[in-house]
Amino acid sequence: MKTRMLTALVTTATATALLAACSGGTKSASGAGGSKTLTLASVDQGSIEDVVKAFEKANPGVKVRYTTSGADQYQQQIRTQLASGTAPDVMSVWPGNGNPGATHVLAKPGYLRDLSDQPWAAKMPAAIKSVAQYEGKTYNAIFGQNGIGAVYNEQALKKAGLTPPDTWTKLLAFCRDAKAKGTPAFALGNQDNWVTQLVLYALVATTVYGPDRNFDQKMQAGRATFAKSEWATALDKYLTMEKTGCFQKNPLGTNYEASQQLAATGKTLGIVQGNWVIALLKGKNPEGTFTLKALPATDTPSQTLIPAAAGAGYGVNAKAKNPELALKFVKFVMSPQGMNLFVKKQGGLPSLPDTGYRADASLTELSAFITANRTVPFMDQLWPNAKVQQTMLSGLQEIFSDQSTPEELLKDMDSDYQAGS
Template sequence: MKKSITIALAAVMLTTACSSGTNANSGSDDGGGGNQTLTLASVDQGSIEDVIKAFEAANPGVKVNFTTSGADQYQAQIRTQLSSGTAPDVMTVWPGNGNPGATYVLSKPGYLLDLSDQPWAAKLPDSFKSVAQYEGKTYNALFGLNGIGAVYNDEALSKSGLNAPTTWTELLSFCRDAAGKGTPAYALGIQDNWVTQLVLYALAATVVFGQDKDFNTKLAAGQTTFAGSAWTQAMAKYQDMSKAGCFQKNPLGTSYEASQTLAATGRTLGIIQGNWIIGLLKGKNPNGKFTMTALPATDDPATFLMPAAAGAGYGVNAKAKNKELALKFITYVMSPEGMKLFNEKQGSLPTLPDAGTTVDPGLKQLTTFVQENKTVPFMDQLWPNAKVQQTMLSGLQEVFSNQATADDVLKDMDTEYKKGE
C-alpha cells in the first residue's frame, strides 16, 4: 500500500510537470509575429460576440479566443484560473466589492493590471470611479450602467384608467386602486432571491441616501449602522407597499421569469426592476410599450434618487500573455464605437458621456437622473464582503414569509458588515 501511494504521488508530480510545460510552450507561440491571439472570458452572452466581431474586423490579423458562461460558473472558473496562472488576457470583472469576481477582490491579491493611465480612466464620472478603482488605481473598464425603478406596461396602465404615482402617498393609493380592480400594481418574483433587493434599493436610494449622501462613508467608519439608520424606514416602506397590495399574491412562489410574464401581459400594471427588464418584457410582448420612472419613496419628487450602477466591466490579467493586445481591446470597449455596440445590445446606458448610444425611449427618466447626478450606486457594491448582501437576500425572503422581522435582518447585516473583508 505504501508503495502504491509513492507511485501515485510520482504520477501526480509528473502530470503537473507536463501541464506546466505545455503552458510555457503556448506562451511563446503567442508572442510571435503578426498572427496575434487574444484570450477572453466573459459573462456578456449575446453582446460580447458582436463586439469581438467588430474588434477583429477593425484589427486585421487579430484573433480572439473567447469563452462565455453564467455568472456563478464564471466566478468559480476565473478564480481557479487566476490562482493557477491559466487565466485569459481579458476577463469580466464586477464593479466594487461584495462578490467573488469583483474589482476589490481580484485586484487586492494583484491579479489585475493597473489601467489608471488609460485615457478613459480619468473621464469616468465619480460614482463609477469609486467602484472601478481599488486603493486609488483603476482596474475595471466599466462600459455600461443600469438603473432600478418602476417599469410600467403602458397599455395596461391606460386600460386601468390610473396614472403612474409621483409621490409616496399617491403610490399607496395607486396600489389599493389597482388591487381593487383585480390588476395588482407591480409583479414581484422573489422566489429567485436576488430579486428581493430591487424594491428595497429603489426605496433606500431616496430614503437613506437622499437624507445623507455620505451614508456609506459613515457606515464604513462605524459611525452608523443598518439597524440604527434610515434603512429601517426603507424596510418599513417595503412592508407598507406589501400591505397596501402593491404586489400580486404569493410573491415567494413567483419566479423572476413568471413575474416578467405577469408584467408583460398586463396581469399587473408594471414591475419594479432594472432597466434590463424592458428588453425581456418586449421579448414576451413584442407590441408592448414599457416606461421606467423613479419609484416614489417620499412626497417630494425633488428628493428622488434612483439606484444606478455600473454593470460588469472588463479587467486585464496582470500576467496577460499579450498585454498590448489586451489593452487594445479595452480601449476599443471604452471607445464610443465599442460602447455603443455593447450598450445597445444590452439595453444599458453608457458610462462615459457623449458615447452616441441610442437609448430606449422608455428609459428617458433614468437618463435624465444620470445626467443630473441624481443616482446612487447599488448599495452592495461598497459593502465589505459578499455575506452582507446574501444575508439581506435570504432575510427579505424570511420577512415575506414571517420567519423574521425587518429589524432582525438589518441587525444580521450589521453583524456581517462588521466582520469586514
C-alpha cells in the same frame, strides 16, 4: 442590479449589475487556444452578443469563445476559476466592493490586470473611476451607468387605465387598483436572491439618502448603523408593498426569467429592476414599450432619489492566455462604438462623455435625475466587504418565507459591516 447589479443592480442588475442575465450557455467560435481566440465570461446576456460580433468584424480572423450566465451562478464560479487558473481572458467585474465578483474582491488577491495605462482609464468621470479602482489603480472597464426603478409596460398601463405614481400614498393605491383589475403592479423574481435587493435599494435611496447624503461616511466612521437608521423604514415599506399586493403571488417561487415574462407580456404592469432589464423585456415582446420611472418612497415627489451608478464592466485576467487580444477587446468595449452598442442594447447610458449617444426615450427620467444630481450609488458598492450583501440577500429571502425578521436582518448586516474588509 446585474448588479449586484447592485450594485443589483444592477445592473447589476446587474445584476447585475449588476447588478445580470439569466440562463447560461456557450457561444462559440473556433477551437480553444491560438493567438486569435479570446475567451470571455459575461453576465451581459442580450447585449454581449452584438458587441462580440462587432469586435470580430473589426478584427478579421479573431474569434471569441464566450459564456453567459446569471449573476448568482457567475459569482459562485469566477473566484474558483481564477484560483484554479481556468478563468477566461476577460470577465465581467462589478464596481466597488459589494459582491464576490467586484473590483476590490478580485483585484486584492492579484487576479486582475492593472488597466491604468489604457487611454480610456483617464477619461472616466471621478464617481465611476472611484469604483473601478483598487488602491489607486484601475482594474475595471466600466462602460455604462445604470439605474434602478419601476420599469412599466406602457401598453399594460393603458389597458388598466392607470398611470405611474409619484408619491408613496399613490404607489400603494396604484398597487391596490392594479390588483383589483387582476393585473399585479410589479413582477418580483425573488427566487434569484440578487433580485431581492432591488426594491429595497429603490426605497433606501429616498428614505435614507434623501435626508442624509452623508450616510455612508457616517457608517464608515461608526456613527450610524443599518438597524438604527432609515434602512428600517425602507425595509418596512418593502414589506408593506408585499402586504398591499404590489407583487404577483409567490415571489419566492418566481425566478428572474419568469418575472421578465410577466412584465413583458402584461401579466403585471411592470417590474422593479435595473434599466438593463429593458432590453430583455423588448426581446420577449418586441412590440412593447417600456419606461423606467423612479419608485417613490415619500409623499413629496421633489425628495425622490434614484439609485444610479456604474454598472458591471470588464476586467482582464492577470494570467490571461491571450493578454494582447484581451486588452484589445476591453479597448473596443470602451470605444464609442462598443460602448454605444452595449448601452443601446441594455437601455443604459455610457460611462464616458462624447460618445455621440442619444439616450432611449425609456430612460428620459433616469437621465433627468442624473443631470439634476438626484441619484445615489448602489448601496453595496461602498460597503467594506462582500459578506454584507450576501447576508442581506439571503436574509431578505428568509423574511419573505417568514423565517426571519427585519430586525434580525439589519442586526446581522451591522455585524458583517463592522467586521470590516
